[in-house]
Amino acid sequence: MNSGYDIIGDIHGCANTLCLLLERLGYEERMSAEGWPLFSHPQGRKVVFLGDIVDRGPRIRESLHVVKNMVDAGCAHCVMGNHEYDALGYTTKAPKISGKTWVREHTPRNNRLIAETLNQFASYPEEWRMFLDWFQTLPVFLELSGFRAVHACWDQQLIDEFVTTYDGNTVDASFVRDSAITGTFAARFMDRVTRGTDLSLPDGRKILGRDGLERGFFRTKFWADSPETLEDVVFQPDPLPEDIGVQTLTREQKLALVSYSSEQIPVFIGHYWLDGEPRPLKDNLACLDYSAVKYGRLTCYRYDGETVLSADKFAWEQVTQDPVPGRFD
Numbered sequence: 001m002n003s004g005y006d007i008i009g010d011i012h013g014c015a016n017t018l019c020l021l022l023e024r025l026g027y028e029e030r031m032s033a034e035g036w037p038l039f040s041h042p043q044g045r046k047v048v049f050l051g052d053i054v055d056r057g058p059r060i061r062e063s064l065h066v067v068k069n070m071v072d073a074g075c076a077h078c079v080m081g082n083h084e085y086d087a088l089g090y091t092t093k094a095p096k097i098s099g100k101t102w103v104r105e106h107t108p109r110n111n112r113l114i115a116e117t118l119n120q121f122a123s124y125p126e127e128w129r130m131f132l133d134w135f136q137t138l139p140v141f142l143e144l145s146g147f148r149a150v151h152a153c154w155d156q157q158l159i160d161e162f163v164t165t166y167d168g169n170t171v172d173a174s175f176v177r178d179s180a181i182t183g184t185f186a187a188r189f190m191d192r193v194t195r196g197t198d199l200s201l202p203d204g205r206k207i208l209g210r211d212g213l214e215r216g217f218f219r220t221k222f223w224a225d226s227p228e229t230l231e232d233v234v235f236q237p238d239p240l241p242e243d244i245g246v247q248t249l250t251r252e253q254k255l256a257l258v259s260y261s262s263e264q265i266p267v268f269i270g271h272y273w274l275d276g277e278p279r280p281l282k283d284n285l286a287c288l289d290y291s292a293v294k295y296g297r298l299t300c301y302r303y304d305g306e307t308v309l310s311a312d313k314f315a316w317e318q319v320t321q322d323p324v325p326g327r328f329d
């Protein structure tokens with residue numbers, strides 16, 4: 001008897017924190033045959049992981065084992081994050097016509113982003129291969145009873161188009177290969193659901209992100225109600241320069257935005273590096289990425305069928321610089 005879902009945001013290798021959070025939520029641990037912990041809930045609650053298990057953090061391999069064990073045992077679902085998609089792309093040869101060698105090119109920037117993951121798997125190549133095969137099976141969007149989950153953006157139009165053409169919610173290897181070709185449906189779809197929407201900065205301007213990367217675009221909300229200015233749609237830790245924020249959205253920009261109206265069932269997303277006290281962003285939308293790997297909070301929403309989300313249903317584990325009573329050393 002399933003009695004609700006605990007939806008958990010981006011883990012990025014914070015495996016000790018993940019175990020603490022699962023315990024806080026009442027999950028009980030036993031050992032699986034392979035010696036990795038398997039968490040399950042005595043009342044049959046299940047977890048929905050919002051993707052981005054890998055990259056950046058200290059215990060990526062351990063995080064993957066904990067998450068996959070739960071999924072394999074039927075105790076959790078996990079949707080694909082942009083970092084799992086990137087790992088697939090990084091290890092998949094691109095079609096010739098794309099002009100690329102790999103679906104995700106091995107540029108210095110991309111190399112740096114995946115380095116931590118490859119490092120931690122350096123002595124376990126067959127395990128890494130196994131997890132890559134597993135990433136390929138992850139749903140890219142998920143609709144369960146009463147709510148939806150996706151890593152970055154629920155774009156109903158693209159999702160409908162996907163379901164009509166491909167039937168289901170997973171992508172196969174050839175879809176990933178096609179996504180290397182600019183302008184294909186596969187490219188637009190993967191980018192939209194795992195990375196969300198963005199707009200270019202006007203006049204070729206660039207801003208330096210908190211993560212040290214320079215970008216010519218900014219992330220936007222897909223749930224803004226009747227936005228008028230760039231400031232109304234920006235959604236990222238780095239604010240827009242003031243003179244840009246006040247600019248009015250053009251017709252093209254408005255058309256490019258995706259909307260998620262208040263009448264729709266609740267949707268949960270990760271991806272956006274929020275900070276501060278977790279709370280719903282709208283009655284029917286919550287982001288559960290509170291920057292755990294940057295000493296933020298590994299965050300969960302305890303969902304029990306409600307149509308209006310509530311601030312008191314968040315739970316989290318604060319990540320500190322002090323070593324946690326670790327399961328994994």
Ligand SMILES: [Mn+2]
Pocket residue numbers: 010052081271272289
């Ligand atoms: Mn992330």
